Amino acid sequence: MKIALDAMGGDHAPAHPVAAAIQALARFPQITRLILVGDEEKIRTELAKHGAEPNDRLHLFPTTQVIAMTDGAVEAVRRKKDSSLCRAVDLVKEGAVDAIVSAGNTGALVAAATIKLRNLPGVDRAGLACPMPSRNGVWILLDAGASVDARPEHLLAYGCMGSIYAHHILGIAKPRVGLLCNGTEEGKGNELTRQSYELLKSAPVHFIGNVEGHGLFEGAADVVACDGFVGNITLKTAEALAKSTFKWIKEEITSNPIRMAGALLARGAFQSIKKKTNADEYGGALLLGVNGICVKAHGSSSVHALFNSLRVACEAVTQQVNPHIVEALAQKPSSPTS
Amino acid sequence: MKIALDAMGGDHAPAHPVAAAIQALARFPQITRLILVGDEEKIRTELAKHGAEPNDRLHLFPTTQVIAMTDGAVEAVRRKKDSSLCRAVDLVKEGAVDAIVSAGNTGALVAAATIKLRNLPGVDRAGLACPMPSRNGVWILLDAGASVDARPEHLLAYGCMGSIYAHHILGIAKPRVGLLCNGTEEGKGNELTRQSYELLKSAPVHFIGNVEGHGLFEGAADVVACDGFVGNITLKTAEALAKSTFKWIKEEITSNPIRMAGALLARGAFQSIKKKTNADEYGGALLLGVNGICVKAHGSSSVHALFNSLRVACEAVTQQVNPHIVEALAQKPSSPTS
Secondary structure: OEEEEEOOOOOOOOOHHHHOOOHHHOOOOOOOEEEEEEEEHHHHHHHOOOOOOOOOOOEEEEOOOOOOOOOOOHHHHHHHHOOOHHHHHHHHHOOOOOOOEOOOHHHHHHHHHHHOOOOOOOOOEEEEEEEEOEEEEEEEEOOOOOOOOOOOHHHHHHHHHHHHHHHHHOOOOOEEEOOOOOOOOOOOOHHHHHHHHHHHHHHEEEEEEEHHHHHHOOOOOOEEEEOOOHHHHHHHHHHHHHHHHHHHHHHEEEEEEEEHHHHHOOHHHHHHHHHHHHHHOOOEEEEEEEEEOOOOOOOOHHHHHHHHHHHHHHHHHHHHHHHHHHHHHOOOOOOOOO | OEEEEEEOOOOOHHHHHHHHHHHHHHHOOOEOOOOOEEHHHHHHHHHHHHHOOOOOOEEEEEEEEEEOOHHHHHHHHHHHHOOOHHHHHHHOOOOOOOOOOOOOOOOHHHHHHHHHHHEEEOOOOOOOEEEEEEEOEEEEEEEEOOOOOOOOOHHHHHHHHHHHHHHHHOOOOOOEEEEOOOOOOOOOOOOHHHHHHHHHHHHEEEEEEEHHHHOOOOOOOOOOEEOOOHHHHHHHHHHHHHHHHHHHHHHHHHHHHHHHHHHOOOOOHHHHHHHHHHHHHHOOOOEEEOOOOEEOOOOOOOOHHHHHHHHHHHHHHOOOOOHHHHHHHOOOOOOOOO
């Protein structure tokens, strides 16, 4: 398969994307071509640091513009046609690649993908499906922030698309789909979630009702649907607390030599849980619902995070997530509001 | 001061409320009377376990009904007039006590307080102000779940009331008020937060704009305003992740004797951070905006959590939070939508 990587996207571009590309090519033989899209000179300089240069499997697609993290999404896509992000999406549109990975501006990626690739048949609004840690594995939060407002039929589609992700990529036989809410009882929630509850009840998914924050990390559901505003806050709150907790523990430990000695003996435990709660391990969010595979990596992605994002892109292509979504949504009973 | 404690509220009632009452009376001489409201026989039995009985400072107010955690809020308040929760609120209304603490049904407490005590002048909707941990102290999240839907003028009032809480109870000279959002830039957010942003800009508080999950636990703001749906999910997500992280670390540690030895040496560090991230330490949420001091403790409150909730009630009474709110809201420029 062929993948385009936005080499200028993210806080550490092009260094991290270039390093991740080299790692991914070494690890994933199924990638027959990986195209680094961006500033040619800068990319060649980064490649040289690894003693690498473009070859049969590693291509370079030169572009002249970069979309900044602070650029307005739709305007940036319209104005910066030769940006690495837009050109990478164009490559998907033209069929030159099977997937794109970008750590760039989330809004711009969503806008470019929606405008250029269009939504899949039956999908009104794309959602970012973000893998999150639980006790014994991974659950999917979506929408993690593709759009801020949502209607009940969007949450219905998020539940359906998330179920397909969990089934085909995570290998869960019958994914349990929940609705993120302020309580588990039916009837809890705001107007949006109460209406979405009714739609999900008759959807072709294993809907288990409302789930609240308390159960998320203990595996209450495999897929958790919510609007992008709530999802983004939930995602960032969880990431932030995990990071702060480890930072605070480290500060407490380094304040005392006996504690430091102890921590050294117990470090395997910390490393294991730090890894579990580290967003880098999960490899970015898949933008579900657009007609093409788009993976959004964190803006601050490490090389490892980008490597894992390339892995997610490979899995989504191999598992044919999009054809499965189209098929499943064709079965969806039409909602009263759509 | 006099405080009513709902002895039947919460998962461990009346055992935990009774034990917390005894501890609080020993610790807080300013409590001249603490009234345990609930099933007389059960309360006496619990008191006996501590070798205690009603006395000059510890009173008993017998009631015959209990509002269950699963009861519908408004209906429970209308139907169960002789419930411990309703009678405790009645005591505030009649002026027999200065404050009420309950670990019971959140919705019922909010409904009882709103119906019986009414809102303070200038307040449309009460909000639960929940203390949360940050790097160097505490910040206030509100609304943490008093109501699920909110209008911009409600978020404006939450910001103002939270600022007064932070100033008078947390002792912060000029509390920084932020709006919980999916990004920090002005213009980010959903319709509710974008409109609220405009109102808060001209409010008599130190408004610092949007804050996102990433900054919350590193002290990005002293007060974080949001609607109760988002607030409740944020609160529960944070509580859940903190709990799960420590559980996972413990499981990893106990899987290996060398790690266990190390953890023993470093245990001070864990205990310190576990305490910091433990909701029990913060003592429940103050229902800001009603004409009376109402503290909502967690349904699963430990004795220590209820003890801390009684402390919060004492502080709110001593610091005259409600008169300060009335005064501040009288200065608030009228909003275009109210």
